[in-house]
Amino acid sequence: xxxxxxxxxxxxxxxxxxxxxxxxxxxxxxxxxxxxxxxxxxxxxxxxxxxxxxxxxxxxxxxxxxxxxxxxxxxxxxxxxxxxxxxxxxxxxxxxxxxxxxxxxxxxxxxxxxxxxxxxxxxxxxxxxxxxxxxxxxxxxxxxxxxxxxxxxxxxxxxxxxxxxxxxxxxxxxxxxxxxxxxxxxxxxxxxxxxxxxxxxxxxxxxxxxxxxxxxxxxxxxxxxxxxxxxxxx
Ligand code: ATP
Numbered sequence: 001x002x003x004x005x006x007x008x009x010x011x012x013x014x015x016x017x018x019x020x021x022x023x024x025x026x027x028x029x030x031x032x033x034x035x036x037x038x039x040x041x042x043x044x045x046x047x048x049x050x051x052x053x054x055x056x057x058x059x060x061x062x063x064x065x066x067x068x069x070x071x072x073x074x075x076x077x078x079x080x081x082x083x084x085x086x087x088x089x090x091x092x093x094x095x096x097x098x099x100x101x102x103x104x105x106x107x108x109x110x111x112x113x114x115x116x117x118x119x120x121x122x123x124x125x126x127x128x129x130x131x132x133x134x135x136x137x138x139x140x141x142x143x144x145x146x147x148x149x150x151x152x153x154x155x156x157x158x159x160x161x162x163x164x165x166x167x168x169x170x171x172x173x174x175x176x177x178x179x180x181x182x183x184x185x186x187x188x189x190x191x192x193x194x195x196x197x198x199x200x201x202x203x204x205x206x207x208x209x210x211x212x213x214x215x216x217x218x219x220x221x222x223x224x225x226x227x228x229x230x231x232x233x234x
Pocket of ligand 1: 014019037038039040041042043044045046192
C-alpha cells in the first residue's frame with residue numbers, strides 16, 4: 001500500500017535549537033505506525049510537523065504524493081490529516097453532546113456525528129448530557145477520538161493515547177484504534193511506554209534525540225532495542 005503521509009528528511013527546530021535531524025517516516029492507509037522513544041526525543045514535534053502546525057526547516061511533508069510543506073494547518077486538515085493532541089483537546093465544561101456538536105463545522109449534521117461517535121463508543125451515548133470533565137480518562141480519550149472521526153480522517157495522529165490510563169483501558173482503546181485503521185485510516189501514534197501499542201502496531205519507529213534509530217515491524221529486535229533504551233544503555 002502506498003503511503004498517504006510521508007516525512008522526508010525532515011528537520012525542525014525551536015528557535016535556534018534543532019530537535020528533528022532528518023526524519024524519514026511514512027504511514028499507509030489501514031496501518032498503525034507507532035513512534036516511540038524517551039522523553040524529549042521529538043515525538044510530539046514530529047506529530048506537529050505531520051499536522052502542519054509546526055514548520056519544517058528542511059525536508060518535505062508529503063500527503064497523497066503531493067509536497068505540502070508549508071501548507072496551512074487548516075488546509076492540511078481539509079486533506080484529511082487529523083491531530084489528537086496530548087491532553088485530548090476536549091472541552092471539560094461542555095457536555096459530551098456539545099463537544100460533538102462543535103464538529104458540525106465539518107459539514108456533517110449533529111445526527112451524523114452522534115451516529116458515528118455512538119456506534120464506535122456506545123458509552124458516550126450514555127454519557128451524552130454529562131460534562132466532559134466528569135468522564136473517566138478513557139472516556140475522554142474516546143470522546144477525543146470520536147471528535148476526530150467526525151472529520152472523516154485519512155490520517156489520524158494520536159499523541160500519547162495511553163497517558164494517565166490503566167493498561168486495561170489502553171488495550172480497549174487500541175482495539176478501537178485498530179478497527180479504525182482496518183477501515184482504511186492511516187494511524188500514527190506516539191507513545192513513550194511501548195508495550196500495549198506494539199501489540200497493535202503494524203510498523204514501529206524508535207526516535208532518539210531527534211533521529212530515527214530503528215524502524216520496521218515491531219518484532220523482537222525492535223523490542224530489544226527499546227528495552228535497552230529504557231534501561232539507559234543506548
Ligand atoms: P515528551 O514525551 O516529553 O513530550 P517528545 O519526544 O514528544 O517528548 P518533544 O515534545 O517533541 O519531545 O520535544 C523535543 C525537544 O524539543 C525537547 O528537547 C523539548 O525540550 C524541545 N521543545 C519542545 N517544545 C518546545 C518549545 N515550545 N520551545 C522550545 N523547545 C521545545
